[in-house]
Every structure is written in structure tokens, then in C-alpha cells.
Amino acid sequence: MQFLTSEIEAGRLRPGDRLKPERELAVELNVSRGSLREALKALEMLNVVELRHGLGVYVTLPQPQVLSRIFGTLISMQPSQSEDIMDARVALECHAVRLACRNATRRDIDRMRRALESLDMQAGESGSRNGEHGAEADHEFHSAIVESTGNATLVFLYSAITGLLKRGHHERWLSLFSIQDSWLALNDVHERILEAIAARDEDRAAAIMAEHFDVIAKILAKHQGQGRFASIAFRPRGPRQPG
Amino acid sequence: MQFLTSEIEAGRLRPGDRLKPERELAVELNVSRGSLREALKALEMLNVVELRHGLGVYVTLPQPQVLSRIFGTLISMQPSQSEDIMDARVALECHAVRLACRNATRRDIDRMRRALESLDMQAGESGSRNGEHGAEADHEFHSAIVESTGNATLVFLYSAITGLLKRGHHERWLSLFSIQDSWLALNDVHERILEAIAARDEDRAAAIMAEHFDVIAKILAKHQGQGRFASIAFRPRGPRQPG
DNA sequence: GGTCCTTTAGTGGTCTGATCACTTTGAAAC
């Protein structure tokens, strides 16, 4: 177990590599095949390794969505604060939008624009599934920004975080897109973010992104009383207690 | 395997509960004890259960540090550049320092101050293990900031990220603390960050933190040519290629 | 009566060896 993870982290085993047969590996590591299999199955659970029947054991490249599934199971077991998760998202996105200003290609910007157009269309209607589509388009816009950074780590963290938010607080998130006046405010801010990115003005982009999360926080706070998190200018919590 | 996770997610099994003995459970689920153990060990890897020798199998509440270990292993397999990881750190810390301004207690601030004092002491000497101690004190200072936010998710992500940086780029990181003039620049910035946090001035704190990472990036760039990452004002990379 | 030690039952940890199931490969049959 320890052996395999350290081998992988040291880079001696790389995604796609095939491990030696179980029987052989067990002899080398001086453990029984049963014990080795316990470790392999455990690593398979983490998606570090894939056991293919009749073929062998392969080192795999964990996909972000797989990671967020694991995260979901784990965090669903602890008293996670949605505000905490949301704050992590704010942190990632406010910096991501700066990197986007530097690295976004024309294609990236087109993708963001399409997402906003889709969001606009949803805003006109007010059907029952309105929130669903709006949330999707919103997510597409923000994903486009993060992915345009070209930073694999940020993308990875972001997808894990948003996966969590989606699963755990889906209803509350959707409700944001059912509140009438939120559309106007959000769409305006979105447009200005895109504008700033296109102008490669990262200070402005970051400032508007921060403002964006403030707007969300305020809308949620106003309409739900509890749906608040600590974004940049919004401070629902007092100082922590010593301890 | 499927059985246990669904039982847990459904809430029928709760943290602290003890499962039936392996032999008994294996009979009930119609699998051999070996197969059951493979599943249990896999779940143990996710920290969903804990196998206590001589006692039994217990459902556990995952601890953040264990999660971040797993997370770190997974991230380490992503094709990320060290600049990418560093940028994620910048993102987390620049927002964390804002939250620190709101939530840090007197104890938190004392802890930061002690870390800086320790850092000062290291600066005076110039032994061979100087870099080691300096890096440790530096890490303590930054950890204190992130932990003072009271945001479990941020702490979690931060420890995963820094764990990665430490493991994968230890030497380069240490070298920063062996460069003579870096001490002066870094210590000054550290002091000003602490000052801003104590004054609860989050805009200033965030600005100085950003500057801090700029300083690091510039020092590394100057002394190593390659040790650069994209911090807020420092832009080593051109626009991404359309892909 | 109380304290300490030993024993014992219950449990996870590991090992061994066998058998089943899946995949690929290459030889044989056509």
C-alpha cells in the first residue's frame, strides 16, 4: 500500500503503466496475494489504479469528476458548512479570472459569450425548469473562465468544489435562479466580467468578480435569511471564538 | 462494497457505529471473507470505516488531514506544473488573508507573530540547515493565516496544496531561504501582512499578500531563471495556444 | 475485600492453495 503510493508520487509509476501480475508482485513485496489485493482494491477505490479482469493492473489518471464523487461521499459524512465551500470557490475564481485575463484565447472568450447568450435566453422565460437551465448556463460561464487559465490544478480544484456545491446544495443554488430580480443583477455583472477579460484588465476583472459574489451573497441573504457565505465585502460572521 | 456505501449514505450506518464481525457479515452478504475484506480495506482507504485489530470495524468521521492526504495523492497525479500548483496557492491565500482579517482571534495573531519571530532568528544565522528552518517558520506563518479563517474547506485545500509543493519541489523551495537578499524582502512583507491583519484592513492585507507572491516569483526568477510562476503581477507565460 | 495477573473468547490480520472467469494469442482446421 505504502509502496505503491510512494512509487506513484515519486513519478516512477505513471498513468497508463501496467503493474506486474498480482502473484509476482506479492512475492516481491513479501506479502500474500490476498493482502496485496486488499491494497490494490483500496487504491482502485481512490481511482489511482484500475484492475482489469484478465488483463492486469493499470495506473490510471484520476478524472476530476471521479474525485468529486469521492469528495461527495466523504464530505457528506461531516458537518460541512456550505459557506466554507463557497468561500473556497470565491478564492479560486477571483484569482482564476486574473489568469484568464492573461491566458484566455479568442476561443475561450467566444465560449464565455455563448454561455452568457444562453443565460440571457433563460432569463426571458420563467418556466418551472427555468432555474435548472439558468444554473447550467451560469456554471458553463464560470467553468469557461477557470478553464481558460490553462491551469490544470485550478481546474481540478474548481471542479471538485463545484461538484460538491451542486450535489450538496442543489436546491438552494437553483433557487437563486428563480428569484426574479437576481437575473438583472447577475447578467449585468457577467457582462462586465467578460468585458474586462476581453480587455485583459485583470484588476478590473477581479474586482467585478468579487462584486459578483457579493451580489449573490446579498440576494441569498435577502431571500432566504440563511443562504449566506462570507464573500469579499459581505460579513455575516463575527470573529471566531478562541479555542 | 456497494452495500456498505449505500447503507452509510442512507444514514442507516452512522459514525461511531460498529459493524458486525467480518465472518458474520461475509455470510450475510454471501461473499467470502476475503472479498469482504477487500471492500472494507477500500472503504478504510477513503476513511469511511476504521478496522481496529481485535475490536471490530467502526464507521468513522473522516478527518480533514486524512482527506487532504488522499486529495494530495490524487492531485499529484494530475499533469500539473509546479507553477500551476503555486498559482492555486496564491488564489487560496489571497482570499484567506481577507477572511483572516475578519475572523482571526488574538490567539491566531499571536501565533503569526511567534512564527515571524522564529523566522527572524533564522535570518540572522546562515548555517547549512538555515533554509530548512526558515521554510518551516515561513510555512507556520502562512498556515496560521489560513487556519485563522476558521474555514475548514480552505484549510483542507491549502494543506493538500502545500503538502504537494513540499513533497514535489522541496529543494527549490528551500533554495529560496538560502538566497541572502530574499530574507530582507520577505521579512518586511511578512511584517506588513501581520500588521494589516491586526488592523483588520483586508484590502491592504490582500494587496500585500499579492505583492508577497510577486516578490517570491521575482527572486526565484532572478536566481534560477526557471523558478517562476504566474503570480498577480508577474507574467512569465504568453497567451495560451488555441487548442 | 481489593488488586493484580492469567486465561480465554472474540475479533481483525495474514497466509496458502485451489478453482473460476475473462482476455489475448497463436496454432489448427477449413
Added chain:
DNA sequence: GTTTCAAAGTGATCAGACCACTAAAGGACC
């Protein structure tokens, strides 16, 4: 040349045994 099928290599699972650890019951000693 194509198809068929048998064999080799591999993971999947099983059964049974024994080891190691823990806690509680029981007895020995003070």
C-alpha cells in the same frame, strides 16, 4: 486468407487455517 478453438496469462473468488491484538472474566495473592 479466414475462421475456430485451445492454451496461457491474468484477475476474481473461495475455503480453511493460523497468528496477533483486545477486553473481559476468572482466579491468585495480599
